[in-house]
Amino acid sequence: MxxxxxxxxxxxxxxxxxxxxxxxxxxxxxxxxxxxxxxxxxxxxxxxxxxxxxxxxxxxxxxxxxxxxxxxxxERFHEMLESFERPPRASEVLRHLADASGHTAYLAQLADGRLMVVEVAEGPRSPWLEDLQAGLETAPHATALGKALLLSLPPHVRRGVLTGHGMRRFTSVTPSSVEELEEELAGLRPGQVVEEHGQFREDVACAGAVVPGTQWAIGISARGLTVPTPAAAHLALAVRDLAGP
CATH class of the missing domain: 1.10.10.10 (Winged helix-like DNA-binding domain superfamily/Winged helix DNA-binding domain)
Incomplete structure (x- = not known):
């Protein structure tokens, strides 16, 4: 409530x-x-x-x-997921990203200030993350998907999202204040691939990026505290593919 x-x-x-x-x-x-x-x-x-x-x-x-x-x-769960108007070819691009990188790929957007995962393509090189499954909501400040989407917002809107839902600590390194997150995002520009290392789950790293011209982000997860360079490159290619010509 x-x-x-x-x-x-x-x-x-x-x-x-x-x-x-x-x-x-x-x-x-x-x-x-x-x-x-x-x-x-x-x-x-x-x-x-x-x-x-x-x-x-x-x-x-x-x-x-x-x-x-x-x-x-x-039935209502599936109808809710279908109500999100995904970018064209989203399922195909997500599946290709998971197959090419070996890492689980996610499609998400912000809904009422929460990160809503809408589609997932599983990959063998990623851990099972129970809070990043299709239809589930989580806090955006601790995830790469969420950070990428927050980065695309004007600062005053971003602050409203963060203060409206609070900044729960998921691990010891989760940013827990607006100032801490703003400092982390300061060196990044909208549309850039954003990474987080152990902020959402211990010993898990994630990368995410916003699809240009949309309010969608796609991302990947990896075991350990680094996102492999080849996987990040596959993610960047998937963002371009989903953006279209």
Whole structure:
């Protein structure tokens, strides 16, 4: 939840979403009693909500009476990803980048001040990064993708993005203040390949760059604290390919 509570908040909708969120983030199916306790709801209300969510396809009831997220959650997830108008040939360029470099390639943009990963092409030379998967949001200040996108913004807009969501430390070297990040970006120019070394995950390095004329960035990740020079070169070529003639 973000911002102030609206004066016309519909409580039943808010409660239903709270139930859906609690079931979705759980690492196992939940009973109605557990849902009620975790959501701070009475049992009768919880039964009404889970039955409605099951009817609409957003929850699925198991034979033992516990609940899992339903198929409609996946449908909305895919629709959300498809709503982003990717650059032409984005999937093809991303796959070629992963194949040519051997590193996982990412396509992302800023959405409401958060870094939204929209597409991923996996490569064997990169670690699995659970927070950089399609459909997930993360903070832009700690990632090369995010830094590249922040670099393309006017300074006052960039400051607003950073102060609006805070600057959480992911590792001991994550920049944690606007001044610290501005100092890091000072020597770079918009459109340049940006790197980060161990700021988002320990022993992982990433590189990212904005596609000229768009609000999209593509990037790669690598094991260790350096981005191999050949991989960075492949990234630069992919940026040019995605920008078109």
């Amino acid at each position: 973000t911002g102030e509570e609206p004066s016309d908040l519909i409580r039943s909708v808010s409660r239903a979403l709270r139930v859906l969120e609690e079931v979705s983030r759980a690492d196992r199916p939940l009973s109605v009693k557990v849902i009620a306790r975790r959501c701070g709801l009475n049992l009768s209300t919880s039964y009404h909500l889970v039955r409605t969510l099951c009817y609409e396809g957003y929850l699925h009831r198991l034979p033992d009476g516990d609940y899992l997220p339903g198929s409609q959650v996946a």
